[in-house]
Amino acid sequence: MLNISKVSKLFNPGTVDEKTALIGINLHLKPGDFVTVIGSNGAGKSTLMNIISGVMRPDAGNVEIAGDKITLLPEYKRSKWIGRVFQDPMAGTAPRMTIEENLAMAYKRGKPRTLLLGVTPAKRAFFKEQLSRLGIGLENRLGAKVGLLSGGERQALSLLMATYTKPQILLLDEHTAALDPARAELITALTDSLVHEMKLTTLMVTHNMEQAIRLGNRLIMMDKGRIILDVNEQRKKELTVAQLLNEFEQISGKKLADDRIVLG
Amino acid sequence: MLSLLKSMPGAIELGLIYALMALGVYITYRILDFPDLTVEGSFTTGGGIAMILITNGASPWVATIAAFGGGAVAGAVTGLLHTKGKINGLLSGIIMMIALYSINLRIMGKPNVSVYGIDTIFTTSNVLVVVVIVVIVTKLLLDLFLHTDLGLSLRATGDNERMIRSFGSNTETTKIIGISLSNALVALSGGLFAQQSTAADISMGIGVIVVGLASVIIGEAIFGARKVFWATLAVVLGSIVYRIIITIAYRVEWLKASDLKLITAVIVIVALVVPTIQKSLKQKKLARKRSAELLTDPVQRGGGQ
Numbered sequence: 001m002l003n004i005s006k007v008s009k010l011f012n013p014g015t016v017d018e019k020t021a022l023i024g025i026n027l028h029l030k031p032g033d034f035v036t037v038i039g040s041n042g043a044g045k046s047t048l049m050n051i052i053s054g055v056m057r058p059d060a061g062n063v064e065i066a067g068d069k070i071t072l073l074p075e076y077k078r079s080k081w082i083g084r085v086f087q088d089p090m091a092g093t094a095p096r097m098t099i100e101e102n103l104a105m106a107y108k109r110g111k112p113r114t115l116l117l118g119v120t121p122a123k124r125a126f127f128k129e130q131l132s133r134l135g136i137g138l139e140n141r142l143g144a145k146v147g148l149l150s151g152g153e154r155q156a157l158s159l160l161m162a163t164y165t166k167p168q169i170l171l172l173d174e175h176t177a178a179l180d181p182a183r184a185e186l187i188t189a190l191t192d193s194l195v196h197e198m199k200l201t202t203l204m205v206t207h208n209m210e211q212a213i214r215l216g217n218r219l220i221m222m223d224k225g226r227i228i229l230d231v232n233e234q235r236k237k238e239l240t241v242a243q244l245l246n247e248f249e250q251i252s253g254k255k256l257a258d259d260r261i262v263l264g
Numbered sequence: 265m266l267s268l269l270k271s272m273p274g275a276i277e278l279g280l281i282y283a284l285m286a287l288g289v290y291i292t293y294r295i296l297d298f299p300d301l302t303v304e305g306s307f308t309t310g311g312g313i314a315m316i317l318i319t320n321g322a323s324p325w326v327a328t329i330a331a332f333g334g335g336a337v338a339g340a341v342t343g344l345l346h347t348k349g350k351i352n353g354l355l356s357g358i359i360m361m362i363a364l365y366s367i368n369l370r371i372m373g374k375p376n377v378s379v380y381g382i383d384t385i386f387t388t389s390n391v392l393v394v395v396v397i398v399v400i401v402t403k404l405l406l407d408l409f410l411h412t413d414l415g416l417s418l419r420a421t422g423d424n425e426r427m428i429r430s431f432g433s434n435t436e437t438t439k440i441i442g443i444s445l446s447n448a449l450v451a452l453s454g455g456l457f458a459q460q461s462t463a464a465d466i467s468m469g470i471g472v473i474v475v476g477l478a479s480v481i482i483g484e485a486i487f488g489a490r491k492v493f494w495a496t497l498a499v500v501l502g503s504i505v506y507r508i509i510i511t512i513a514y515r516v517e518w519l520k521a522s523d524l525k526l527i528t529a530v531i532v533i534v535a536l537v538v539p540t541i542q543k544s545l546k547q548k549k550l551a552r553k554r555s556a557e558l559l560t561d562p563v564q565r566g567g568g569q
Contacts, residue, residue, distance in 0.1 A: 053430070075429055076429050076433060076435070079431055082430075086426075086430075090424075092427055093424065093427060094424040095423060096419075096423045097420065101419075104413070105417060106431055108413050108432070109432050110431075111432070113414045114412065115409070115412045115413075115415075116413055117411055117413075118411055118416040161431075
């Protein structure tokens with residue numbers, strides 16, 4: 001489904017500040033794979049997400065989704081394949097517009113936008129039904145401005161907006177990191193159920209080690225722009241946080257350093 | 265007092281004509297969050313195109329629509345300069361405003377064109393009736409547009425550009441469309457204004473942006489701006505209120521007609537500063553109240569989410 005081959009990305013090449021963000025990354029996701037990504041500061045996790053979503057272009061290598069080579073496509077053209085949730089709960093929704101208007105915009109992901117009405121009665125019924133899956137009462141607040149919602153509610157809405165049109169690839173970029181523990185847990189549970197229900201091929205960056213082990217069928221660990229560990233489904237079932245930390249130290253020769261790491 | 269009342273229909277008429285321009289400013293300033301100075305030039309472009317076409321025998325309605333089209337082109341160029349040329353938004357507007365000065369002189373051939381004695385859209389019918397109809401129709405069409413899929417992505421471009429791009433909108437295109445539509449409305453307003461005053465003048469657009477801002481801000485301050493329908497209505501009413509304020513200001517003995525632009529600037533400053541002060545006072549009061557509550561009830565959790 002997602003095929004990344006020999007992707008490299010440098011920042012400030014040729015200067016004293018040169019930094020290797022990604023070097024020779026190969027990653028292949030099968031349809032329905034749910035891969036969690038962990039790694040230390042500056043490991044290249046965010047750069048990898050940005051390369052896949054088209055915010056940045058790789059200096060070398062290729063990105064393919066479902067057989068289409070998309071390496072050089074701009075971000076807005078890739079959204080046909082990609083649904084995305086950002087870390088910042090404010091980033092995924094338009095605050096001055098209503099819940100139903102936000103859903104209507106997400107409904108047209110990757111499709112031409114014309115002069116037809118964005119919210120029709122038929123679509124409204126569909127939005128209501130979809131919102132009720134979140135189980136937080138948003139289905140009764142279709143006309144409310146999104147700016148009035150709490151961070152957790154906004155992130156739940158972002159998650160629904162990114163997934164309910166069944167993208168080929170779902171990118172989750174630390175999407176629970178900015179929430180308090182209770183709400184982060186709610187969003188995590190929602191993520192798990194939505195991804196499973198719709199069998200979405202998913203790549204999720206997280207700082208929560210326990211979450212990385214618990215969710216998904218595969219775990220990769222990154223360091224200094226490389227994938228240093230790739231744990232398959234069977235091994236992942238028996239994995240513990242302690243083992244994971246130990247493994248990191250053995251491979252990279254240092255302790256896992258991350259300001260925001262959550263051991264779980 | 266009686267003469268003031270007598271001048272009211274004229275003020276309302278003018279307010280409605282300028283309301284179309286204010287709706288244009290609303291699109292750039294409020295929806296796209298893009299302060300666009302092109303309007304200073306495109307207002308005159310609209311007036312010039314309408315006058316020249318009418319004096320050359322075109323139907324007044326065709327001339328009015330052509331004015332709309334001329335503004336759309338001017339706005340699209342500003343949009344292209346800003347998005348494709350990566351020129352700062354304010355600067356691309358200023359560049360177009362200057363360029364339009366020469367272009368407008370080319371269109372009109374001379375600094376002043378009048379159509380005295382020739383038919384305009386106002387010749388055969390009551391000005392107020394025509395203007396009311398044009399403004400209502402334009403406002404409703406604009407409301408409708410802002411609820412289409414394209415209109416939603418235009419609004420989201422100003423609200424959360426990153427988000428709408430991640431859902432596949434080319435925000436450069438939506439910006440160009442928005443700025444183009446805005447200037448089309450401004451030029452339409454200029455075209456109507458020229459026909460109402462039976463003349464187009466090269467300097468008729470000077471200060472138009474401030475009048476537009478004043479209308480938008482006064483409208484929001486008095487009538488609120490919750491939904492699109494009410495927001496655009498507030499802009500139209502704001503434009504009328506602005507004209508009434510100006511008419512009253514003219515009556516003040518120690519003010520001169522030439523003080524008009526200064527008065528407008530002061531109105532805008534007051535309208536911009538007062539809500540900010542009000543908001544910050546309200547915020548402080550709320551914060552004090554909440555912290556007092558928390559002090560008296562230490563068990564209670566603060567803030568929520």
